[in-house]
Amino acid sequence: xxxxxxxxxxxxxxxxxxxxxxxxxxxxxxxxxxxxxxxxxxxxxxxxxxxxxxxxxxxxxxxxxxxxxxxxxxxxxxxxxxxxxxxxxxxxxxxxxxxxxxxxxxxxxxxxxxx
Amino acid sequence: xxxxxxxxxxxxxxxxxxxxxxxxxxxxxxxxxxxxxxxxxxxxxxxxxxxxxxxxxxxxxxxxxxxxxxxxxxxxxxxxxxxxxxxxxxxxxxxxxxxxxxxxxxxxxxxxxxxx
Numbered sequence: 001x002x003x004x005x006x007x008x009x010x011x012x013x014x015x016x017x018x019x020x021x022x023x024x025x026x027x028x029x030x031x032x033x034x035x036x037x038x039x040x041x042x043x044x045x046x047x048x049x050x051x052x053x054x055x056x057x058x059x060x061x062x063x064x065x066x067x068x069x070x071x072x073x074x075x076x077x078x079x080x081x082x083x084x085x086x087x088x089x090x091x092x093x094x095x096x097x098x099x100x101x102x103x104x105x106x107x108x109x110x111x112x113x114x115x
Numbered sequence: 116x117x118x119x120x121x122x123x124x125x126x127x128x129x130x131x132x133x134x135x136x137x138x139x140x141x142x143x144x145x146x147x148x149x150x151x152x153x154x155x156x157x158x159x160x161x162x163x164x165x166x167x168x169x170x171x172x173x174x175x176x177x178x179x180x181x182x183x184x185x186x187x188x189x190x191x192x193x194x195x196x197x198x199x200x201x202x203x204x205x206x207x208x209x210x211x212x213x214x215x216x217x218x219x220x221x222x223x224x225x226x227x228x229x230x231x
Contacts, residue, residue, distance in 0.1 A: 042221060043206065048217075056218060102148075108158070
């Protein structure tokens with residue numbers, strides 16, 4: 001079975017540019033999560049979806065960040081405009097259900113560098 | 116308030132020895148799950164083991180076991196017979212139930228070094 005797929009794996013962009021990160025969850029999983037990992041702040045939950053509906057976006061740092069899940073097999077995280085402090089590894093994860101019993105499976109991550 | 120605490124930034128263990136990685140948590144939700152993940156230098160996050168708040172027995176998965184002490188709110192990971200490939204960052208995580216909005220919170224991690 002294919003795991004969680006993320007693209008691109010690496011992204012280098014200049015400050016002010018729009019960045020779009022993509023994620024394909026594991027087939028049959030109903031919940032999708034976006035995380036950001038930095039040395040300073042560790043692993044932070046940005047937003048999660050259940051059945052394509054955003055449930056909690058309280059971790060989204062500011063209005064420059066937006067996430068969508070148009071269907072069960074695809075999600076995007078967009079940063080517009082990007083800033084150097086957005087440089088991080090962004091992980092997408094999915095789980096069967098958004099409950100406390102199901103583990104999350106992580107994608108390989110997208111390493112974003114904003115110059 | 117810190118909900119997941121991993122007090123050991125780094126740990127060393129001799130190959131073939133057992134090692135315990137500490138994790139304490141804080142929640143008022145009676146329903147929650149505790150997870151451990153491994154992050155090797157390559158960067159991916161690998162799920163290792165899960166313990167539910169209502170589980171009566173400690174979880175085990177191969178060489179991994181979880182020492183769950185509910186009253187102390189601790190969920191320590193025990194790795195038996197350490198291997199060189201176990202050198203990695205280890206994260207403890209908690210997902211609360213309905214009351215917590217099913218959010219997953221990760222600890223700061225413990226970096227494990229296995230010595231030959």
